Amino acid sequence: MSSAVAARPGTAEPWRDPAADPFLRIEGVTKRFDGFVALDAVTLPIYRGELFALLGASGSGKSTLLRCLAGFIEPDAGRIVLDGQDLAGVPPYERPINMMFQSYALFPHMTVAQNIGFGLRQEGAPKALIADRVAEMLALVQMEGFGNRKPAALSGGQKARVALARALAKRPKLLLLDEPLSALDKNLREATQFELVNIQERTGTTFVIVTHDQEEAMTMATRLAVMDRGTLAQVGTPGEVYEFPNSRFTAEFLGTANILEGVIEAADDQVTRIGSSELDFDILAEAGALKPIGSRAYVAIRPERMRIERTDPATPLADNRLVGRVRDIAYFGDFFMYYVVLDSGKEIRVSQPNLRRMTARPVDWDDRVAVTWDAEASMVLPE
Amino acid sequence: MKGRLGRAIVLALPWSWMALFFVVPFLIVLTIAFAEPSEGLPPYTPLLRWSEEGGPVIQLNLANFRLFLEDPFYLEAGLRSLRVAAISATLCLLIGYPMALAIARAPERWRATLLMLVILPFWTSFLLRITAWIGILQDQGWLNSALMALGVIREPLRLLYTDFALYIGITYCYLPFMVLPLYATLSKLDPALLEAAEDLGARPWRAFLQVTLPLSMPGVVAGFLLVFIPVVGEFVIPELLGGPGAQLIGRVLWTEFFQNRDWPLASALAVVLLMILVAPIALFQARAAREGR
Numbered sequence: 001m002s003s004a005v006a007a008r009p010g011t012a013e014p015w016r017d018p019a020a021d022p023f024l025r026i027e028g029v030t031k032r033f034d035g036f037v038a039l040d041a042v043t044l045p046i047y048r049g050e051l052f053a054l055l056g057a058s059g060s061g062k063s064t065l066l067r068c069l070a071g072f073i074e075p076d077a078g079r080i081v082l083d084g085q086d087l088a089g090v091p092p093y094e095r096p097i098n099m100m101f102q103s104y105a106l107f108p109h110m111t112v113a114q115n116i117g118f119g120l121r122q123e124g125a126p127k128a129l130i131a132d133r134v135a136e137m138l139a140l141v142q143m144e145g146f147g148n149r150k151p152a153a154l155s156g157g158q159k160a161r162v163a164l165a166r167a168l169a170k171r172p173k174l175l176l177l178d179e180p181l182s183a184l185d186k187n188l189r190e191a192t193q194f195e196l197v198n199i200q201e202r203t204g205t206t207f208v209i210v211t212h213d214q215e216e217a218m219t220m221a222t223r224l225a226v227m228d229r230g231t232l233a234q235v236g237t238p239g240e241v242y243e244f245p246n247s248r249f250t251a252e253f254l255g256t257a258n259i260l261e262g263v264i265e266a267a268d269d270q271v272t273r274i275g276s277s278e279l280d281f282d283i284l285a286e287a288g289a290l291k292p293i294g295s296r297a298y299v300a301i302r303p304e305r306m307r308i309e310r311t312d313p314a315t316p317l318a319d320n321r322l323v324g325r326v327r328d329i330a331y332f333g334d335f336f337m338y339y340v341v342l343d344s345g346k347e348i349r350v351s352q353p354n355l356r357r358m359t360a361r362p363v364d365w366d367d368r369v370a371v372t373w374d375a376e377a378s379m380v381l382p383e
Numbered sequence: 384m385k386g387r388l389g390r391a392i393v394l395a396l397p398w399s400w401m402a403l404f405f406v407v408p409f410l411i412v413l414t415i416a417f418a419e420p421s422e423g424l425p426p427y428t429p430l431l432r433w434s435e436e437g438g439p440v441i442q443l444n445l446a447n448f449r450l451f452l453e454d455p456f457y458l459e460a461g462l463r464s465l466r467v468a469a470i471s472a473t474l475c476l477l478i479g480y481p482m483a484l485a486i487a488r489a490p491e492r493w494r495a496t497l498l499m500l501v502i503l504p505f506w507t508s509f510l511l512r513i514t515a516w517i518g519i520l521q522d523q524g525w526l527n528s529a530l531m532a533l534g535v536i537r538e539p540l541r542l543l544y545t546d547f548a549l550y551i552g553i554t555y556c557y558l559p560f561m562v563l564p565l566y567a568t569l570s571k572l573d574p575a576l577l578e579a580a581e582d583l584g585a586r587p588w589r590a591f592l593q594v595t596l597p598l599s600m601p602g603v604v605a606g607f608l609l610v611f612i613p614v615v616g617e618f619v620i621p622e623l624l625g626g627p628g629a630q631l632i633g634r635v636l637w638t639e640f641f642q643n644r645d646w647p648l649a650s651a652l653a654v655v656l657l658m659i660l661v662a663p664i665a666l667f668q669a670r671a672a673r674e675g676r
Contacts, residue, residue: 092581105579109597119583
């Protein structure tokens with residue numbers, strides 16, 4: 001179903017191969033805190049070399065899952081198997097897993113080089129080998145010449161690089177990243193995102209990254225899991241989850257979506273017709289909606305897939321066409337977001353790219369407008 | 384202009400406090416230290432005298448300082464005081480560090496109570512608490528009675544008026560001065576640092592040695608000095624619990640001042656003591672300033 005969605009070039013997609021063996025198997029992992037279920041029987045296979053993102057709001061359980069992988073939390077039930085090794089009862093200091101902490105957690109009393117070499121020193125590696133590896137890591141994150149600085153003398157972006165270098169120095173089988181870029185400002189964050197992906201591809205290490213930033217997850221991840229109240233709401237490539245959300249929750253969590261409610265009235269091999277009490281007209285969607293005729297369905301439509309134009313009451317009514325009044329217009333620079341109130345009182349968001357400089361907007365406040373979209377833009381939600 | 388005046392007023396208060404209660408008394412002590420003892424009131428000679436030709440003459444008497452260096456009695460008392468203070472501060476550190484660490488890592492809701500328990504003895508009179516130790520440690524005291532009742536010993540142990548009693552008393556009294564600065568440093572330590580150490584392969588004990596301990600050094604040094612400095616001049620606890628043989632500098636000072644009425648010598652001893660104690664504080668300050676940069 002995702003043939004239309006672009007994959008990262010050169011990336012194999014082992015999750016599509018039923019014979020492929022997952023590198024990390026999370027099986028039925030459950031964790032409760034004082035009666036509150038933080039993780040509810042989470043099962044998730046992750047493959048070698050993936051950059052997998054756990055995406056969710058705070059309290060969704062994504063951090064708890066990450067801490068279970070690191071070994072700071074022991075699950076109440078379920079198992080975690082990495083490269084064939086069951087990690088139950090293995091303390092953090094014996095796991096072949098390293099973590100880049102949200103606050104970076106650089107040791108303030110050690111230099112950058114001592115920080116990066118810390119993990120290797122614990123193994124009793126020879127000094128010459130540690131020095132070589134530290135130099136290699138400094139080069140990897142483009143921090144040559146900073147080895148003798150203390151963390152306090154580094155900028156936020158530099159600290160992030162050192163934290164990454166320290167976590168990679170022991171060549172872990174699995175690298176965990178806890179909101180790695182949340183402390184950086186927007187421009188630096190975007191640049192660092194690309195660099196992280198670059199480093200991940202060069203080292204071939206499997207990354208699991210926790211983030212609440214959907215852009216970060218979308219741009220970086222090979223696959224992502226949207227988490228909600230301790231469960232996985234949806235797992236897939238960023239494109240799959242964005243274009244084929246399986247529920248209202250994921251449709252609204254990843255990107256923006258207008259949700260319309262209706263009943264499936266007819267379906268043939270061309271089109272699915274959904275009748276709605278909210279609207280005067282039917283919603284047309286692509287064929288292949290998984291639900292039987294007569295069942296209730298939610299339809300999600302992305303604001304950027306909708307068109308908006310001024311209309312007069314004489315225009316004939318039609319399917320996939322909503323009429324309302326512009327309540328508000330938000331200017332984002334690269335696009336406008338129109339807030340359209342339908343006669344039923346429902347609000348619809350429509351975005352239009354800001355294609356030409358200094359032109360008058362075709363639609364203004366309080367205009368009566370028609371909002372239209374193509375049938376293929378209607379995403380019928382399975383849940 | 385107005386802001387500067389306000390700042391001057393705010394700063395004037397601590398400065399005048401320091402001047403009035405530290406600088407002036409110290410200058411008085413310093414003056415007396417360079418005088419000679421004499422009969423009468425005050426029991427020392429003035430520094431500034433009028434010579435027979437009519438001009439003013441300042442007479443500095445260095446004999447008191449020389450005595451400290453030449454008479455082994457004073458030097459030994461000084462060294463013994465430093466040793467007792469060092470051992471006491473070490474004992475406090477060994478007992479206080481685990482306590483402070485336990486409190487810092489206790490659940491949030493318990494910390495205030497545990498800290499209160501550390502400070503609680505201060506609410507009872509200091510003398511009363513020391514006297515209580517006499518009751519515990521004396522030949523017919525609670526400890527000996529209990530040990531004899533249990534059959535561990537037949538004869539009462541000699542506990543009171545020994546170094547053992549001295550260290551118990553000092554450690555007991557000064558422990559909170561060690562625990563509080565240690566707690567302050569340890570509770571501010573980011574728990575993520577320890578997790579990072581463990582994540583990178585450090586077993587808990589190594590993580591403690593490589594991360595917790597070095598990062599708590601400011602607390603260790605502050606606690607050590609807070610115990611060490613007052614114990615060097617401690618007079619009451621050695622007097623009440625310690626043995627008769629071991630003269631400490633505080634006791635010597637008291638004897639010279641009140642019994643021998645040799646104010647200049649007592650003052651000279653006090654000045655020397657201060658000089659010895661200033662050195663470690665200055666070192667600590669320099670270290671703290673370097674760390675801060």
